Amino acid sequence: MALYVQKYGGTSVGSVERIEAVAEKVAGFRQQGHDIVVVVSAMSGETNRLIGLAKDIQSTPEPREMDVLVSTGEQVTIALLCMALSKRGVAARSYTGGQVKILTDSAHTKARIQDIEIDGMRDDLDAGRVIVVAGFQGVDDRGNITTLGRGGSDTTGVALAAALRADECQIYTDVDGVYTTDPRVVDTAQRLEKITFEEMLEMASLGSKVLQIRAVEFAGKYKVPLRVLSSFKDGPGTLISIEDDDTVEKPVISGIAFNRDEAKLTVLGVPDVPGVASRILGPISRENIEVDIIVQNVAADKTTDFTFTVHRNDYQAAETVLQKVAAELGAREVVGDSKIAKVSIVGVGMRSHAGVASKMFDALASESINIQMISTSEIKVSVVIAEKYLELAVRALHSAFDLDKADDVSE
Amino acid sequence: MALYVQKYGGTSVGSVERIEAVAEKVAGFRQQGHDIVVVVSAMSGETNRLIGLAKDIQSTPEPREMDVLVSTGEQVTIALLCMALSKRGVAARSYTGGQVKILTDSAHTKARIQDIEIDGMRDDLDAGRVIVVAGFQGVDDRGNITTLGRGGSDTTGVALAAALRADECQIYTDVDGVYTTDPRVVDTAQRLEKITFEEMLEMASLGSKVLQIRAVEFAGKYKVPLRVLSSFKDGPGTLISIEDDDTVEKPVISGIAFNRDEAKLTVLGVPDVPGVASRILGPISRENIEVDIIVQNVAADKTTDFTFTVHRNDYQAAETVLQKVAAELGAREVVGDSKIAKVSIVGVGMRSHAGVASKMFDALASESINIQMISTSEIKVSVVIAEKYLELAVRALHSAFDLDKADDVSE
Structure with a gap:
């Protein structure tokens, strides 16, 4: 029985049907006896819709209010996923970044995580509940809503895994792992079973868009084993870990x-x-x-x-x-x-x-x-x-x- | 110089253009030297969209998660309105129900307000800032997001006005006041200058849909003068007050x-x-x-x-x-x-x-x-x-x- 933090990106939760599929997957892990913390992004398209509304008003919107606005995207997803889990008889509870609470600095739209309170989550896990956390967001020490910048949901996943000492942080995405190179260029490109944090950093910063660089840095720093897997097909993915x-x-x-x-x-x-x-x-x-x-x-x-x-x-x-x-x-x-x-x-x-x-x-x-x-x-x-x-x-x-x-x- | 709590409903903030119009109105009151607390609903249609997503998953969705979901509607509006105010040079700050904080019981989807913290709002008002609060929502003593039930934004407005001892709680809506009867039935129906809380309660519960009954009860209990006005045309509206x-x-x-x-x-x-x-x-x-x-x-x-x-x-x-x-x-x-x-x-x-x-x-x-x-x-x-x-x-x-x-x- 392991503790996994699983992050599902915007495409993986892009519709009610896909949210149901994620719930099905999580329910399966629960049946195997694992403790699960899920981190989700906004449904694909939602963040851009919200940014569009803001830009209709101000070309450079107030960063504090921008965070209040876009953080609603993930909040919608956590609620829907908990409903889909509940429908399958899986006890679950949703948390916004502020509710967890994921404490960040006050750099709106590009905040950095400073601390995570884990007592409440431990209680939920002990009670057998799946925890569903809104990615990409936190709260500063005055209670203002902050966001980690786009793609920051990966970082939320890694930070939660580090704080909870999870066995693995699993990043579910639309590719089934990290490849030796882009398969669209080289059709014999191979999926890597394993790669080190340092290698992944070089691969990511050089153009492989599988993972956010900051999340990989964070995982390396706290030695959180990171696995990239596909939301849509089964497979072991690629494990990113220390050498x-x-x-x-x-x-x-x-x-x-x-x-x-x-x-x-x-x-x-x-x-x-x-x-x-x-x-x-x-x-x-x-x-x-x-x-x-x-x-x-x-x-x-x-x-x-x-x-x-x-x-x-x-x-x-x-x-x-x-x-x-x-x-x-x-x-x-x-x-x-x-x-x-x-x-x-x-x-x-x-x-x-x-x-x-x-x-x-x-x-x-x-x-x-x-x-x-x-x-x-x-x-x-x-x-x-x-x-x-x-x-x-x-x-x-x-x-x-x-x-x-x-x-x-x-x- | 007075302190007004102004509530704008879903139709009044139904589009970016209408949000800009509300900002224009609020900016005018600021120029006259008044302190303003604004309470807003979700943009019209948004709450139904969110409920639709939930119903696609569960016919009777988990009430706790329903509140997490639908409360995002007002959160979007507060951010957009603050941007529109900022664009006009009006200092403003948004607050969710939890941020204020508006403490409620834990009866999800139909919670009742128990207490409101006003210290933070006083600081903002003293600093000359307009406060924009998400209507219809609060937080229970364990930090769970709650909602007051549909139409509850009126109640939020009255409760804030009572807590802040505002001079008036102004409910902006799509009618320009309370009438002697429905003008669609009697074309000589007259707008009332004034009506008592008790009369309004009887009018509301008997079918006049201008105001939420609970908000009127609340206003009567705390003797908060309540005024119903149109968002779209100028006029004194109808004042609802004690006899x-x-x-x-x-x-x-x-x-x-x-x-x-x-x-x-x-x-x-x-x-x-x-x-x-x-x-x-x-x-x-x-x-x-x-x-x-x-x-x-x-x-x-x-x-x-x-x-x-x-x-x-x-x-x-x-x-x-x-x-x-x-x-x-x-x-x-x-x-x-x-x-x-x-x-x-x-x-x-x-x-x-x-x-x-x-x-x-x-x-x-x-x-x-x-x-x-x-x-x-x-x-x-x-x-x-x-x-x-x-x-x-x-x-x-x-x-x-x-x-x-x-x-x-x-x-």
């Missing part, structure tokens, strides 16, 4: 992540003096433009070339800022390219294996794909290439690192 | 109320022994059928006839119960009529005036309308007549009691 040193057959590379939403900007001929990087990136950051990869090459003539990538939507804004900065710095020229993509190989195994990067570069070279930028971390290597080569590069790497086979067979 | 003894020109009759949703049942030839009434009405009440007028005539042959009225929807159920009871009691026969209507004259003035009832009966007799039942109280006289005579009776009485003239001219 298991006993595993002998650890693959070097767990997956290939990619992102086509980037653009590249280069300031050519920048005087190579201290403080140049911050004089270039300071104005960019003041425009709220996020920078991803940064590369600086030292040149021989006391000037350097400074390159970085931004989200493609920010490309024009960044270029405008940069033209001004370049003139001030006495740089030669600003050039850019919005038709780029980033491809990364991710795996904790590369820590102890030399030659992973060169194998990656070889694989790309053998397909005549030119590498424009390189960035590395302990467990990933990212390259920027022309966007038109993206699919080709992903398939070549997937094959080169033996990911086409089932994931328990590694080199 | 003003200084008014010399008090009309005998304030209005004519009527109700066509009733049915009449008679048990003929009941043995005239103690306990008969409870043996007849006990089984009726156990079926949750509410009884309105009850009349018992004593007959000469040691039997009596027992008649009462019920809501027309309960007619069949009541008759079934009665057939069984009549057999047990040895009564002669059960007869009934679902084509009846009730017409009442209401006015505190009749306390000190003899002859009001006979004037009523005369007026009906002169139109050849047969009176089937009569029931009287201190400030009203009700008669049951055949439904087909309803309009004729109302018009005859309206004219007989001089209500066709402006209401400040009385006999």
